[in-house]
Amino acid sequence: MDLAEIWRVMRRRWYVLVPGLLLTAVLAVGLQVLLPAKYQSQSTVELLNSQKATAAFDGNPFLSTQVSLTGMADSLARALGSDGSAAELKSRGLTGGYQAKIADNAQGPLLWLTTSGSDRSRVLSADRLLTDYAAERLREFQTQQSVPPAAMIRMTVIVPPQAPVAQTKTRIEYLVLAALAGLVLSLVATFFVEARRRSAAGPPRGRHVVGSRPRREPVPVDADA
Structure with missing residues (x-):
């Protein structure tokens, strides 16, 4: 079946194809309404060496970075992702x-703190809450180990919680899948009806059907012979 024949079938069975396409459009609009928009806010924090450790660097914590700080950043991210932290938050x-992870391609103890949801204002407040809670958990770890305040690792906010941004990728993916599924089902229904109608109508006249014997006309008999 070539493209011309496909087009003729679609025109002939428009009463099947058009309703299918209309139902697909209604489904897409319904998904657009039912699927709420998702928003995401993110902050970036960095772990800094203790006041005691930075004394040799004129008190500048950014000149004193140790490998242990990256390890502590990883531990903090895992703790924030635990069930206990989730329940507390x-x-x-x-x-x-929400999510806490070491920043991609980070060359230091940098953490990304990300929150998401359907309410823009709550997403932003949640990111602020998560950022404050991360600093609290960091102090709690060290207090449990009786670390003197002057020797405690600190945390500073490099990028504060950002204004929530709409995440449309998943929504668009669902809409595209629904549209493709509706189009395919509409075409399948159209050609199914076409095949049923052709089967009911039988083979076209004037054409030899494979497997059938050609009809022989009776030979007239001459009565005078």
């Missing part, structure tokens, strides 16, 4: 999802 009012 939820009790403090954090809604939606």
Whole structure:
């Protein structure tokens, strides 16, 4: 079947194809309405050496970076992702999802703190809450080990919680899948109806059907012979 024949079938069975396309459009609009927009906010924090350790660098903590700080950043990220931290953050009012991870391509103890949800204002407040909680957990780790205040690793905010940005990738993917599925089903239904109608109509006249014997006309008999 060539493209011309496909087009003729679509025109002939428009009463099947058009409703299918209309239902696909309704489905796409419904998904657009039912799937809420997702927003994401992110902050970047960095772990700094203790006041005691930076004394040799004129008190500048950015001149004193150690490998141990990156290890501590990884430990802090894992702790923030634990069930206990999730329950504590939820009790403090954090809604939606969140994530704490070492920043991609980071050359130091940098952490990304990310929150997400469908309410723009709550996403931003949740990111602020997560950032404050991360500093609290860092102090808590060291207090449990009886670390003197002057020797404690500190945390500073490099990039404060940013204004939430809409995340449309997943939404668009669902819409595209729904549109493709609707188009395919509409075409399948169209050609199914065409095949049924052709089968019911039988083979076209004037054409030899494979497997059938040609009909022989009776030979007239001459009565005078």
